Amino acid sequence: MPVPNLLDRTSQPVPRADPLARLEHAITAAMDAIAAVPAGHLVSLTVELPNDLPSIHPAGDCRWLSPDGDCALYAAGEAFRIALAEPAAFEAHRAAWTALGDIDAPPLAFWTMPPALDPALPELWVPRVLLRRADGHTTLTVSLLRGAVPVPVAALRWLEDARSLLGGGTERTLPAIAARIPGSDLADWSDRVRRTTAAIAEGRLAKAVLARKLTVRLAGRADARALADRLATLHPSCATFCLPHGPGHVVAASPERLAVKRGSRVSSAALAGTTRRHASRAADAMAAAELLASPKEREEHAIVADTISEALAEVCATVERPDAPAIMRLRQVQHLWTEISGTLKPGTGFLDVVARLHPTPAVLGAPRKAALDWLGEMNEGRDGLYTGVAGWIDRNGDGEAAMVLRSAYVEDRTAVLWAGAGIVAGSDPGREWTETDLKLSTLLNLFSDP
Numbered sequence: 001m002p003v004p005n006l007l008d009r010t011s012q013p014v015p016r017a018d019p020l021a022r023l024e025h026a027i028t029a030a031m032d033a034i035a036a037v038p039a040g041h042l043v044s045l046t047v048e049l050p051n052d053l054p055s056i057h058p059a060g061d062c063r064w065l066s067p068d069g070d071c072a073l074y075a076a077g078e079a080f081r082i083a084l085a086e087p088a089a090f091e092a093h094r095a096a097w098t099a100l101g102d103i104d105a106p107p108l109a110f111w112t113m114p115p116a117l118d119p120a121l122p123e124l125w126v127p128r129v130l131l132r133r134a135d136g137h138t139t140l141t142v143s144l145l146r147g148a149v150p151v152p153v154a155a156l157r158w159l160e161d162a163r164s165l166l167g168g169g170t171e172r173t174l175p176a177i178a179a180r181i182p183g184s185d186l187a188d189w190s191d192r193v194r195r196t197t198a199a200i201a202e203g204r205l206a207k208a209v210l211a212r213k214l215t216v217r218l219a220g221r222a223d224a225r226a227l228a229d230r231l232a233t234l235h236p237s238c239a240t241f242c243l244p245h246g247p248g249h250v251v252a253a254s255p256e257r258l259a260v261k262r263g264s265r266v267s268s269a270a271l272a273g274t275t276r277r278h279a280s281r282a283a284d285a286m287a288a289a290e291l292l293a294s295p296k297e298r299e300e301h302a303i304v305a306d307t308i309s310e311a312l313a314e315v316c317a318t319v320e321r322p323d324a325p326a327i328m329r330l331r332q333v334q335h336l337w338t339e340i341s342g343t344l345k346p347g348t349g350f351l352d353v354v355a356r357l358h359p360t361p362a363v364l365g366a367p368r369k370a371a372l373d374w375l376g377e378m379n380e381g382r383d384g385l386y387t388g389v390a391g392w393i394d395r396n397g398d399g400e401a402a403m404v405l406r407s408a409y410v411e412d413r414t415a416v417l418w419a420g421a422g423i424v425a426g427s428d429p430g431r432e433w434t435e436t437d438l439k440l441s442t443l444l445n446l447f448s449d450p
């Protein structure tokens with residue numbers, strides 16, 4: 001492979017609006033510093049780009065859009081990947097991570113944790129190239145595990161990666177549905193709900209989250225990135241993401257923020273208790289008032305909020321939680337929602353906090369062991385990362401984690417959708433079925449019927 005003579009160009013002026021020229025210039029200037037990083041250590045280089053760049057529709061098969069546009073991440077390639085046998089497995093790599101560049105925008109890794117019923121290990125990877133829009137800055141970061149390839153070869157690859165990431169190319173149209181293959185029907189669902197409420201009445205457990213699967217065959221290939229972009233437009237208050245997973249991608253618009261960490265502050269949210277949206281404002285407000293007043297929904301919610309509060313109390317010096325839940329309004333449904341936050345005691349990392357919180361009773365049930373046993377007994381499966389967790393962690397140890405809900409696993413012409421509902425004493429099978437229909441429609445509505 002030819003090696004670019006990058007060094008000859010350091011003295012040339014850098015065109016302000018040309019991101020690739022900026023990156024090339026910065027790489028050239030940093031070659032010696034990159035080469036000085038010991039083998040086996042991560043090194044990243046970040047350049048700041050103008051915020052007013054002519055519109056970029058980034059490509060890359062990895063994207064993360066935080067609620068309310070707080071942070072947008074577009075990434076491609078893999079500089080480094082590890083299985084997280086324990087949350088601390090990444091800490092040494094993080095501590096030894098060299099960040100170069102003229103702006104303080106820490107490089108970051110993406111990670112996923114499987115659902116409770118899946119024995120797979122959590123995984124973490126650092127993308128080779130990352131475009132980030134956050135805190136009023138647009139930045140481009142390239143990363144490398146030293147020793148993996150010679151630095152000049154990595155430099156060439158970075159420029160290639162950045163060119164294709166910034167070049168865009170997301171397929172805009174989404175395919176129509178060719179066939180729907182339900183994993184269960186109303187009779188099967190009702191049977192599972194009744195058996196669960198009977199087990200709750202016997203005192204075996206307090207809550208279990210049952211789920212149903214819907215496989216959708218599509219008339220053409222589904223572009224997971226385009227799905228995520230569409231979800232982000234429709235559900236701006238959710239964390240929207242598209243992450244590579246196995247041979248396909250996981251796409252979601254998740255309303256459930258499991259954890260966010262900034263410095264020593266950490267925040268989580270209990271989300272449980274659901275009702276539908278209504279076209280008229282009065283009917284919508286009435287449904288929300290009924291949700292807030294329902295003892296059944298409040299109990300379902302309190303189980304989650306108490307569990308999160310207890311988990312945070314173990315690692316935080318202080319925990320703040322409002323007295324009563326608020327309403328989170330989404331397009332299809334409204335939920336009971338309680339934000340719970342705290343100040344971390346020293347020594348607990350972000351991934352530790354996530355591992356401690358996951359799985360919450362919002363996706364599993366309670367008590368944890370009894371719910372796990374019950375779901376095992378009921379042969380409740382999950383796949384495509386549904387009810388797992390996904391997120392990012394940066395070199396400073398800050399990060400964001402969202403439950404994989406309102407999601408699809410997309411591969412070629414197939415999308416596998418899941419939705420679940422918390423079953424407690426008093427749950428009605430028909431109502432819970434309608435609730436899962438509404439949750440499934442988050443993804444299903446993106447595809448047109450033939």
Ligand SMILES: C=C(O[C@H]1C=CC=C(C(=O)O)[C@@H]1O)C(=O)O
Pocket residue numbers: 209256271272273274335361362363405406418419420421422423439
């Ligand atoms: C399990 C799901 O939602 C959870 C999150 C919010 C509200 C829920 C509920 O009211 O049942 C569920 O616990 C899902 O969307 O598949």
